Amino acid sequence: MDYYRSNNGNIVWDWAWTRVPNSEEEKSEMEELVNMLQQWPISSNEDVWFWSGSEQNDFQVKEVRRSLTQQVDLNESVFSFFWNKWTTKKSLMFVWRAIEEKIPTASALAHRGMNLAGTICKTCGAAEETAVHILLQCNFAKRVWEEMTRKRRKAIQVMWHLWKARNEKIFGDGHNTEYVQQIGTV
Known part of the structure; x- marks a missing residue:
């Protein structure tokens, strides 16, 4: 869902609120958010995914694997984290x-x-x-x-x-x- 639209070259934020901000703190946070968003230019180009670890910036599983093998010693003992199994x-x-x-x-x-x-x-x-x-x-x-x-x-x-x-x-x-x-x- 788009939360903004362009109106004569200006960005108009159109939030789909289930409950509008009503406390002073919420209003202040909302104003701060809008100010931060206005600092970033919004392009009409389509969003794309890219992999920063690749020279071509296109995502490929082999590039992820190559990047991980450069950062991790596969022969090293791995620390395992286990959730407690004794609770729901x-x-x-x-x-x-x-x-x-x-x-x-x-x-x-x-x-x-x-x-x-x-x-x-x-x-x-x-x-x-x-x-x-x-x-x-x-x-x-x-x-x-x-x-x-x-x-x-x-x-x-x-x-x-x-x-x-x-x-x-x-x-x-x-x-x-x-x-x-x-x-x-x-």
Whole structure:
């Protein structure tokens, strides 16, 4: 989808917003983005892929292989990175999103422009509800982590259960005993 069009030689940005920027921070970031985009000339030429490792700039698999063999010693032992196999993909994805503060905490939702009654943690009521707070700093989370010192292999699943317990408290009937019991048995 094109987000700009040419109008009498000028570029007009035409964003397909699902929600327009409404906070001062979002408006400022949008203005900064448009200013940065205006610094780059936009050509009417068709986009092309090219391989910077090739003298002709055309992409060929043999050029990639040649470039890689020049940079990597194939006889050297390779360091292997393995994802932990003892947890679910859903839990891993959740933790990755939590690290990026991309889970829908009260703070994140308010930052995205949602009108909320408050952003204080619904579990402890002591601090702003961020991903870090829910999963690490909340008094409830701290008690769970203290119990987990002997069971480190389940740490990522604990984060998932903390998130589910928080959601049950907010969206459920207010009783999260099922999740607390699950956390105690992992």
